[in-house]
Amino acid sequence: MPRRTLLQLAALAGGLSVFSQAAEAKTTARSTGFCYPEETDPHERTFMQWPNNRKVYDDPDFLFDLQGTIARIANAIVDFEPVVMMASAEHHKAIRKRISSKVELWDIPTDDLWCRDSGPSLVVDGKGGIAVTQFNFNGWGNKQLHGNDGRIAARVAERLGLQVFNAGLVGEAGGVETDGHGTLIAHESTFINPNRNRDTKAEIEAMLLETMGARKMIWAPGIKGADITDYHIDALARFVKPGVVVIQMGDEPDPKDPWSVSAFETHDILAKATDAEGRKLNLVVLPEPSDIRTEADDFVSSYVNYYVCNGAVIAAQFGDRQADEKAKATLADLYPGRKIVMLDIDNVGQVGGGIHCATHEQPKV
Template sequence: MDRRHFLRAGAGVALAPAIWACGEASNNMVQAGPRYEMPLESEPHERTLMQWPVNLDVYDRASLRHVQRAIARIANTIVRHEPVAMLVANADAASARSLLAGEVELWDIPTDDLWCRDSGPTFVRDASGKLAVAHIRFNGWGNKQPHANDALIAGRVAERLGMPLIETGLVGEQGGVEHDGAGTLLAHASCWVNPNRNRMSQNEVGEKLLQALGGKKMIWAPGIAGKDITDYHIDALARFVGPGKLLIQLGDTIDPDDPWSVSGHETLEILQQSTDARGKRLEILRLPDPVDIRSAEPDFVASYVNYYVCNGAVIAAQFGDTAADGRAREMLQALYPGRTIEMIEIDAIGESGGGIHCATQQQPKA
């Protein structure tokens, strides 16, 4: 399960923000909770933020239009359930508006690509309910893709909303960490403890993540560095659906010739041996991969768990495998009772190496 292959990202990559230097590590690290914490995605939202992709150093013109249509399809689905703000420079607003529902608001914030989960703001909340943005600096997944505009998005959103921007000392992406809303964080070390983002030990990175997101316990799995542009984000493999409860998409048996299968099962074994921040064993639910999918692209990301939870709905991908799509719908409905399950075709985004969760970012209600 390849997360995002390298498209046309060889040229014109912007310089990364400074990478903080520091120097092994326990797998499950515990720390007292700080002032701010990141709410669970399923808590009420003020709005969803998304980014309009425009960069022709990343896509050719035909691919870009396909990806834009898929982004519009996601936004037009979410806006039936909650407000959506599309980040797009005024120069590109007419192109965006031609595909977006009238209810989708356009914010004049320039973008490069669509991955708002990674380059967008990480919202955190204090005990009084006041929101802030924890500034996890985006550097194009380790300077692998142009990101001159995307690197500035978190700060620009914080400024527009009048929110504090809290320095975390971290370079990385929110798609690379999962949280359960009760103090437990999960990540692949390959995309955080990596000199292309942070020159620190695993313990040091973990401490900063716990501080940034309000966590109390860090669960690390190794992941894989260098096989895809993200260095293996966790949100294509496993998601917390609630305190101590995980959904993982993984086949029953290990394919020794498939590094994603080997790594995924290694993550699963660690999770099976881990406890959450409350000291309880994790509850782990399994969902199989689809098989008979529409896309023939070898690096296509067919991840059901890369779904997005918004007010009253779960927005998930369907891939054309009727049986597998049906199982995913049933599982999501059981996990999120009372919410509408919206399964939509986003193949152009899967062919770009991501999914619906990667393309969205929630702003919690204060």
């Protein structure tokens, strides 16, 4: 069952985050001098989640293949840095047969694979301190069950003995990009949405800045209701480093395609924006692949949804030789000194995401 088709998903709440907005004191990352670092900074490890919930994936053959793709991603990353795969202990024996012996297994129950959204978001203070900052994951606006996934961030914090900050924001880390130096970009459709937050735009912006430890917010409208994420920014545009953003789009907007219209709208807003230091953003455009292996309606063919780990960039290839080669060359230029590893992750694309969606880094302090 394609994960990101709203009409095919039941709105199953499945449980709230361990840290409710009402109960948690509003001690935030920003107020205590913590911030989300650049993804290119050294990592202690990568977190991933094992998809296993049969209410989310009712086709056992598809689920088996999807798990194989998650194993392939983990096995690629672990050649460059430690990887922790989170799953209930009952699944460990079967998982071990499919992943590298170098991948560590933690007994933390999961529902789905989207560790960027439901996994631990970690902030640092530049003095050796590290903490978890809560996004209070609610299944993308209660569109999917998340009884286990809504508790992952808190369980990781408990296992690592880390402080938890909570500004009261509800959302997902995949919905916001940071340069690690005070600037955020996001689509309004993801956060300024009553399925996550019922506050005003100004209040939600303030919570997001407090959650990430940032100073400047750049909003673009995005699209509500077209996919389960309400258009996460990390499938379209990413910070490479402060002042540089990579964005994927076609040669010209297609007025009949809302995704195309929104992408060009976001591009134009970013082209006029300045970051927290007052710099204009340099935009690097990646091509859209066209001759790809799958024709699934929900397929996400995003080169931009790559993952930067220690010494490498792990990215997707889609079978369009010219576009794949262009993407690989562009990423090599943007990340000099890192190996560019391109993987077939079509099963993850079919359920609406990419490699960045399936991973979450722990910064080294």
